[in-house]
Amino acid sequence: MSKSFELITMMPIGFVSSTIKAPQDDIWGGLVSRIDLDPARFSSQSLAGLQEFSHVQALFHLHLVSEDTVVTGSRHPRGRADWPEVGIFAQRGKNRPNKIGLSTCRLVRVEGVSLAVANLDAIDGTPVLDIKPYIIEFGPAGEVKQPAWATELMTGYFGKAT
């Protein structure tokens, strides 16, 4: 068995530039953010052809989450006692092992080593780990089912700020 719990190291490929400067739970709708790749390692070639896709998946590091707030067991999503207590891997809260965020965003524009995306739920300065084109066949196959609490939680998530 070659399985061993060795540390894996990653280097941000770039950073999020956003008008949202502090963590928030909801209202990411209508937001357009920028992801700027590290110009020392990447060029416009790194993003060549991306504009042919309507959506991208952005993976990022939830860098403001301190290690001692990471949940490994279960909790009520958002502390809402009226929602079931579910495991950290059965919810998308940020206080999770390895602190990786994942969003599927509409691609607005590609420009040099930057891209503009809609509805990215990451604050200004967030380190970006990867960008993948959204490919339909990598989406969920078959019928998709989720519990009522998840649907309820998402109601205001991408609402528009007033």
Next chain:
Amino acid sequence: MSKSFELITMMPIGFVSSTIKAPQDDIWGGLVSRIDLDPARFSSQSLAGLQEFSHVQALFHLHLVSEDTVVTGSRHPRGRADWPEVGIFAQRGKNRPNKIGLSTCRLVRVEGVSLAVANLDAIDGTPVLDIKPYIIEFGPAGEVKQPAWATELMTGYFGKAT
């Protein structure tokens, strides 16, 4: 500016157990794999309620990709000269910075600290970084568009092995 290119460290939350022992490009369809969480850090509580979801997103480390084969510019997907040369962030090939794989899998079963998933394109022994429930509202909003080469590439991807 607090943006700095500092290394980020991660620890696998568990490993993939699969009948697929070596990297392959295609034919991940019909495959059921297991993800076993580290029992020293996680319990069945970590996965509580996950069975209410039909799909999960698994993030994993493409550990067999050696650093010197990572592409930062562009290349033809799979070396296919008849497909356009596109940036590494405009394709999902494994030779990518930070070597993170991401799949949306049908959840077959949850059992203790293990889950069985369908169509996970990760080989046996792959370190797993995160598991997220697939929430519909986190899927792509609006019409999804992708170039013809991507659709063509995916034709055999989830085909069944004969």
